[in-house]
Amino acid sequence: MALTLENTLNWLHGFDQVIEAKKAYLSQLDTPIGDGDHGNNLARGAAAIEAALEKNKPTDLTAALKTIAMALVSKVGGASGALYGTAFLEMAKTSQKTQALPDLLAAGLAGIQKRGSATTGEKTMVDVWAPVVTAAQAGELDQAVVDQAVQATKEMQATKGRASYVGEKSVGHLDPGAVSSGYLFTELLKTGVDK
Amino acid sequence: MALTLENTLNWLHGFDQVIEAKKAYLSQLDTPIGDGDHGNNLARGAAAIEAALEKNKPTDLTAALKTIAMALVSKVGGASGALYGTAFLEMAKTSQKTQALPDLLAAGLAGIQKRGSATTGEKTMVDVWAPVVTAAQAGELDQAVVDQAVQATKEMQATKGRASYVGEKSVGHLDPGAVSSGYLFTELLKTGVDK
Amino acid sequence: MSLGILIVSHVADITVGVQKLISQTAAQVPVTVAGGTDDGGVGTSVDKIQQAVAANKADELLAFYDLGSAKMNLEMAQEFSNKPIYLYDVALIEGAYTAAALLQAGVERSEIEKQLRPLKIK
Amino acid sequence: MSLGILIVSHVADITVGVQKLISQTAAQVPVTVAGGTDDGGVGTSVDKIQQAVAANKADELLAFYDLGSAKMNLEMAQEFSNKPIYLYDVALIEGAYTAAALLQAGVERSEIEKQLRPLKIK
C-alpha cells in the first residue's frame, strides 16, 4: 500500500477522465444544495492537472503531488479547489517522509480539515475521506467502503459549505464533493495500490 | 408666524441660492466625517426644487411644500434627501390643518426623526431642527438660536449617519447636515416670517 | 403569495454583482435591484427603488440594503408602495444570499427570518 | 506600518462596487480587490488574490470576503504571502466600509478590530 510516481500518475489520469465524463452530473448534484458548479469547477481542475503533468513531467512522487495540488488550487475556483488542493499539498509534504498510502491519505484529510474545519457528519467530502483513511489504516480499504461513505451523505444535514444555507432542505441529496471524492478513491483502487 | 405660499417660495429660492453658493464648502465639511458629497447632493436637490417650482407653479402652500419635498426625495440621493424630503412631506400634510410656523416646523422635525431615528446629541441635523422648533414654539426663534445650534454640533460625537463610523474622530468637526439646516433656517428668518 | 428579493445599494456594480451571486444559487427567485443615484453616482434613488419594486414579479419582497441612507430611501419607497416590502437590517451580501438560497429551496418567510436573525448587524 | 484593505468576492462586480463605495469615504486608503475566477466566472482565484496582495501599496492588509470558499482561497494566499494579512469574519460590505472609514481617520488596527467585532457573522 504505497503511492509511487507511476501509480499516482495513473490514478490522476483516471480521475481526470471520470471528472470530464461526470462533469454534468456533479454540477447537477450541486444545483439543489449549492450553486451548480462543482462538475465544471473540477473539470477545469482536471484539465489543468493534465496540462501541468504534461508540461512539467514530474520525476518523483512529491513533485507529482505538488504539481497536481497547484493545478487544483489555481484553476478550480470553488471551495473544492482549496480543499482538494490543500489535500494534495499536504500529501506532497508528507511524501518526503513516507510513501505509505494510509499516511498520505491521512495527511490529505488533515489538510482538508485544516482548510475547511469540517468534521464528519457535516455532509462534505470529509465524510468520504475520513472513513477511507480509517479503512486504509486498518488495511481494509475497498470499493464498498467508498460507496457506503458516499451514499451516507444523502441523509445528512449540511452544516458546512454552501449546502448549509438551505439547512434541513439539504437532507435527501448526495453531497457533490463526497461524490467526486468517491470517484477519486474509486480510481485509486483501480490502480491496484491496495493490493 | 405663519407660512404662506409667498414666503415659502421666497424661503426656498433663498435656500437654493445659498446651497449653490456653499456647495463646495458643504461637501468639504462632509469629507473628514462622511463621504464628501453633502453639498453636491443638496445642490442637485436645490436645482430640482427650482425646476419643479418653475414647472408646477404651485398655487397653495400645501402644493408648494409637496413639490419641494418630492424634488428633494427624488434628486438628492443621500441620507439628507430622505430626511429633508420627509420633513417637507410632513410639513405639507400638516399645512392642510394649520399654517402656523411652529407647528409646521415641529411636523418637519417629527418627520426627520421618524425617518432617521436620531435624537438630539447625535451630531445630525436634528441638533439644529430641535432647538429651532423649541424656540419657534416659545416665540423666540432668531439667528442666534440657529447659529448656536449649528456650532454646538462641532464638539459632539456622531452616533448616527456616516460620521458615526469614525466614532471619536468625528469630534471637532461641524456636522454638514447641521450646517445646511442652519442655512435653511437663516433663509427662513430672512423672509421675515418670524416678525 | 410569491416572494422575491430587492437589493438596494449605493453603488450599481454592487447590486449587479449580488444579483449574479444569487442567481447562480437561486435561478428561479425573482430578484430586482436599485443601485446608485439617477445619474449613475454613488447614492440611492427612491425612483430607482420604486422601479425595482414594480419590476419584481413577486407579490412580496424581502429587501436588503448596504448603509443607513439606503435604508431611509427604501423606507420611503416602502411607504409609497402597495406591495408588501419586508426590510432586514442584516449584512447585505450574506443576508441576500441566505434568503435567496432558502427561497429557492421553498422555505417560508417566517423560517427565512429566523435564519436571517444571526446576520443582523444594523 | 501602513495598512491597506483587500476585498475578495465571488463576483468581480461586487469587488469593483465595494471599492467605489470605500474610495468615496477613504480616498487615501490603499484598496485592492480580487473578484471572480480567472476566466471571469463566479468563484474565487488564489492567483487573483495573490496579485491583489502584491498590488496593494500597504505593508499589512485587512482582508474581507463574502462566502466560505472565498475565505479558504484567501487563507491559501495568506499562507503563500510574506505580507501580513488579517482576515475578518465580518459582513463584507459593512465591515470593509467600517475599516476604511476608520483607517482614513487614522485609527489603529487594534481599535478597528474592536469596531469590527459587532459585525462578525461568519
Ligand SMILES: Nc1ncnc2c1ncn2[C@@H]1O[C@H](COP(=O)(O)OP(=O)(O)O)[C@@H](O)[C@H]1O
Ligand atoms: N468547509 C468544508 N469542508 C469540507 N468540504 C467542504 C467544505 N465546504 C464545501 N465543501 C465541499 O465542497 C463541495 C462543493 O464544491 P464546489 O461546488 O466546487 O465549491 P463551491 O461551493 O465554492 O461552489 C461540497 O459538496 C463539499 O463536499
Ligand SMILES: Nc1ncnc2c1ncn2[C@@H]1O[C@H](COP(=O)(O)OP(=O)(O)O)[C@@H](O)[C@H]1O
Ligand atoms: N439618521 C439620521 N438622522 C438625522 N440626520 C442624519 C441621519 N443620518 C445622516 N443625517 C444627516 O445627513 C447628513 C449627511 O447628508 P449627506 O451627506 O447628503 O448624505 P450621505 O451621508 O448619505 O452621503 C449628516 O451630516 C447628518 O446631518
Ligand SMILES: [Mg+2]
Ligand atoms: Mg458549487
Ligand SMILES: [Mg+2]
Ligand atoms: Mg461555486
Ligand SMILES: [Mg+2]
Ligand atoms: Mg455624504
Ligand SMILES: [Mg+2]
Ligand atoms: Mg453620500
